[in-house]
Amino acid sequence: MSREKTDFWVGLFVLLGAAAVVFLALKAGNLSSFSFGATYSLSANFDNIGGLKVRAPVKSAGVTIGRVAGISFDDKTFQAVVRLDIEQGYDFPTDSSAKILTSGLLGEQYIGIEPGGEDKNFAQGDKIRYTQSAVVLENLISQFLYGMADKQGSSQQPAQDAPGQ
Amino acid sequence: MTGIVRNIGSLGAAVRGRVSALGFFTRFLGRLLGASGIALSRPRLVSQQVHFIGNYSLLIVAVSGMFVGFVLGLQGYYTLNRYGSEDALGLLVALSLTRELGPVVTALLFAGRAGTSLTAEIGLMKAGEQLAAMEVMAVDPLRRVLVPRFWGGVIAMPILAAVFSMVGILGGYLVGVRLIGVDSGSFWSQMQAGVDVWNDVFNGIVKSVVFGVAVTLIALYEGWQAKPTPEGVARATTRTVVAGSLSVLGLDFLLTALMFGN
Numbered sequence: 381m382s383r384e385k386t387d388f389w390v391g392l393f394v395l396l397g398a399a400a401v402v403f404l405a406l407k408a409g410n411l412s413s414f415s416f417g418a419t420y421s422l423s424a425n426f427d428n429i430g431g432l433k434v435r436a437p438v439k440s441a442g443v444t445i446g447r448v449a450g451i452s453f454d455d456k457t458f459q460a461v462v463r464l465d466i467e468q469g470y471d472f473p474t475d476s477s478a479k480i481l482t483s484g485l486l487g488e489q490y491i492g493i494e495p496g497g498e499d500k501n502f503a504q505g506d507k508i509r510y511t512q513s514a515v516v517l518e519n520l521i522s523q524f525l526y527g528m529a530d531k532q533g534s535s536q537q538p539a540q541d542a543p544g545q
Numbered sequence: 546m547t548g549i550v551r552n553i554g555s556l557g558a559a560v561r562g563r564v565s566a567l568g569f570f571t572r573f574l575g576r577l578l579g580a581s582g583i584a585l586s587r588p589r590l591v592s593q594q595v596h597f598i599g600n601y602s603l604l605i606v607a608v609s610g611m612f613v614g615f616v617l618g619l620q621g622y623y624t625l626n627r628y629g630s631e632d633a634l635g636l637l638v639a640l641s642l643t644r645e646l647g648p649v650v651t652a653l654l655f656a657g658r659a660g661t662s663l664t665a666e667i668g669l670m671k672a673g674e675q676l677a678a679m680e681v682m683a684v685d686p687l688r689r690v691l692v693p694r695f696w697g698g699v700i701a702m703p704i705l706a707a708v709f710s711m712v713g714i715l716g717g718y719l720v721g722v723r724l725i726g727v728d729s730g731s732f733w734s735q736m737q738a739g740v741d742v743w744n745d746v747f748n749g750i751v752k753s754v755v756f757g758v759a760v761t762l763i764a765l766y767e768g769w770q771a772k773p774t775p776e777g778v779a780r781a782t783t784r785t786v787v788a789g790s791l792s793v794l795g796l797d798f799l800l801t802a803l804m805f806g807n
Binding site: 390 | 599643704711733
């Protein structure tokens, strides 16, 4: 085979490889959801973050407006400190609140931001004061069960007392 | 008494043989890397080998990837459907391919398709005394023959693995979405939500580079060390496939433990 032909096929082979990597990164991977725009960072303390992970989305009204940049533990307040990178251009009032929510029943967890009513907006490095922790299924079930038990106990109280009198 | 001494002696000889083979193997790698300047000064030698090793392996790799994707689609659907989570089919197909199956199956095919031909070619060159003739002409055969083949294999292998994963995902899409009827939107969106570019895609590429180095090196080493007889070349070719495949599987376990262990 002539040199030019070999070169052509090798070039095509390498191009195909590059196309495959781009396909894996963009179509199969999450590179397309990386935002390379400027961001500003906020922080929020939560009592319990549940299964929140770094790079989880930050959403407001269901639209992704940022990502979780880091999660650490504060041993003074015994709370989780979550750093959020919010895309520049999305401003929120300083009394906005952050909640940890779950997409679907068993989906991944994300942070939802509910806008408040203040005139001033968050600036770089501010802390979100109003937060709501993740719902932990075990706590929910035990609350429900104790609630049931309490209710049953109080409704059965007169009936149990009656024979004794 | 002499029997015990002989047994101990043969044990020692076996251990010494292994250790010296390992040392020779490492020095062989060192010499290859040391002589790699020719890959830069005469890149056409490397691109010829990429053509020989890569382009000719492309068809078998793409077809295998397609069928592996088909099977993952069918089998994954069957299992996920029991738990009512067939939406995660895309994630399952993409993660298995980019993290494990893509690099590993491609490396096994690569050992069988390209590794054997490298070993046989070099073994026959040695048997035909072509390598000795080169040395007489003051051409270093390691530099002129082995180095371009080594770099050709190292370059071709990650490309083949990426093509394998891509074709496999498309195969899973064909079976899962077109044939079975999983929702196309959730197939891709679950995949994009779950596959991380650095953790999964990039680590898969790192794996395929490591496998490319290991398989090509073993193939070249076996050819270089082959006895210059028809039987010796046959044995060397067999050893290439056996040692290459086993080292790919062993390395894969190590790399997986390192990359995804925690």
